[in-house]
Amino acid sequence: MKHTNKLKQTLFSLLLLSQLTIYSQTDIKIYDIGYQIYNYLLSDTPEKIIDMVAQDDLDSKATVLESFLKIKEILSASAKLKNYQYFNTVQDALGNIYIIMKNKNKFLTIKVKMNDTGKISGEFKLIQGSINDELSLGEKIYNMKCFSCHGINAKGGLGPNLADNYWKYVNNEQDLINLIKDGKKGTMMMSFKDYLKPQELKAIYLYIKAINGKEVKNAKKPEGEKKKITFQVF
Numbered sequence: 001m002k003h004t005n006k007l008k009q010t011l012f013s014l015l016l017l018s019q020l021t022i023y024s025q026t027d028i029k030i031y032d033i034g035y036q037i038y039n040y041l042l043s044d045t046p047e048k049i050i051d052m053v054a055q056d057d058l059d060s061k062a063t064v065l066e067s068f069l070k071i072k073e074i075l076s077a078s079a080k081l082k083n084y085q086y087f088n089t090v091q092d093a094l095g096n097i098y099i100i101m102k103n104k105n106k107f108l109t110i111k112v113k114m115n116d117t118g119k120i121s122g123e124f125k126l127i128q129g130s131i132n133d134e135l136s137l138g139e140k141i142y143n144m145k146c147f148s149c150h151g152i153n154a155k156g157g158l159g160p161n162l163a164d165n166y167w168k169y170v171n172n173e174q175d176l177i178n179l180i181k182d183g184k185k186g187t188m189m190m191s192f193k194d195y196l197k198p199q200e201l202k203a204i205y206l207y208i209k210a211i212n213g214k215e216v217k218n219a220k221k222p223e224g225e226k227k228k229i230t231f232q233v234f
């Protein structure tokens with residue numbers, strides 16, 4: 001999938017100009033937004049963002065560019081970014097965007113804060129520790145306990161694709177937690193509460209939330225209904 005075409009760039013620049021309503025009106029995925037931001041962080045000339053957002057809102061242009069450069073500086077200083085691959089982008093209940101990157105079994109998350117009118121505030125924050133460690137643990141558990149039925153990158157197998165926005169049983173965060181904890185009677189989906197410690201359960205919920213909406217190759221066709229689930233905590 002090409003993420004670099006002109007239309008998307010134009011739409012993205014509009015998004016950066018805080019027209020987040022455009023996102024809900026069209027079918028641009030949050031994945032694309034994160035992927036674009038990630039590309040700018042990687043590029044040697046993030047200044048080209050100036051051209052993209054240099055429409056009429058000079059203030060937002062300046063804050064966004066400043067934050068980009070700050071994050072890029074931190075990442076380059078630790079020589080981290082170039083070793084990381086783009087993983088996925090998710091949004092929390094408050095609308096904040098989390099860009100998740102991955103290097104082998106390590107994760108790195110950047111939070112893009114939204115203000116209360118749903119606009120990109122220009123505040124980009126590199127999250128250290130907790131979420132990233134939890135994602136690593138979650139992935140480890142996924143590979144040990146879920147992979148055999150739900151496939152690589154949660155693309156589906158014996159069990160449904162967990163990377164798409166279609167769900168059979170899950171309507172909200174609590175359903176996801178209950179389903180993994182208790183399983184689904186009469187199906188292959190077993191209960192995990194006796195096999196995973198509370199901390200491990202927490203990590204696997206987070207990992208499933210993080211992988212949901214990811215672009216995956218050869219994914220199993222959707223099952224259930226298309227639902228946009230907003231998770232409370234990320």
Ligand code: HEC
Nearest residue numbers: 145146149158159160166167168169170180187188189224
């Ligand atoms: C032995 C195979 C198997 C294993 C192992 C397994 N699952 Fe499942 N899972 C299934 C099947 C099959 C379904 C669908 C049941 C149905 O269609 O009625 C399912 C359903 C689900 C759903 C609901 C999806 C939806 O569309 O609502 C979630 C979430 C889920 N599994 C997560 C997990 C997680 C997380 C793990 C690892 C901790 C895991 N599963 C391990 C077979 C498995």
